[in-house]
Amino acid sequence: MSWNAYFDTAGEKENLEEAGIAARYLKRFGLNIWSIESWQENSARLPVSNFYNLTLRASPEKFPHGMKWLAGQIRALGFRPGIWTVPFGTGDTAFYQAHREWFLHDPQGQPMRN
Numbered sequence: 001m002s003w004n005a006y007f008d009t010a011g012e013k014e015n016l017e018e019a020g021i022a023a024r025y026l027k028r029f030g031l032n033i034w035s036i037e038s039w040q041e042n043s044a045r046l047p048v049s050n051f052y053n054l055t056l057r058a059s060p061e062k063f064p065h066g067m068k069w070l071a072g073q074i075r076a077l078g079f080r081p082g083i084w085t086v087p088f089g090t091g092d093t094a095f096y097q098a099h100r101e102w103f104l105h106d107p108q109g110q111p112m113r114n
Contacts, residue, residue: 008038011062012070023077034079036070039063056085056095 006014019034039058058067071081096103096111104112 006038010038011059012065012073015070016073019074019077019079023079027078032078032080033082034074034077035082035084036067036074037084039067039083 005018010018015034015036022031022034039062040056063070067083074081106112
């Protein structure tokens with residue numbers, strides 16, 4: 001998981017470098033999922049407190065080969081690729097409206113913020 005070292009700046013290069021180290025040193029202890037962090041296209045523009053605004057599209061700058069390619073690279077290292085999502089909302093209004101039940105809401109029915 002790149003978040004602890006890179007926060008919202010990690011891209012495919014950093015994820016692969018970290019996953020390579022994890023494959024070498026941590027798989028033998030049971031690590032089997034590699035979680036891709038900060039992949040959303042607008043994660044670099046938002047402070048952590050505004051993650052409820054994230055879209056569900058990958059950043060083309062940070063992930064130029066795309067998420068499918070990266071997932072394949074992670075699988076080649078022996079991990080199951082995971083993807084971090086936020087249950088508090090999305091900056092994609094159409095997606096939110098289509099999948100409102102996927103997100104957490106306060107007692108008044110408003111999207112929760114973290």
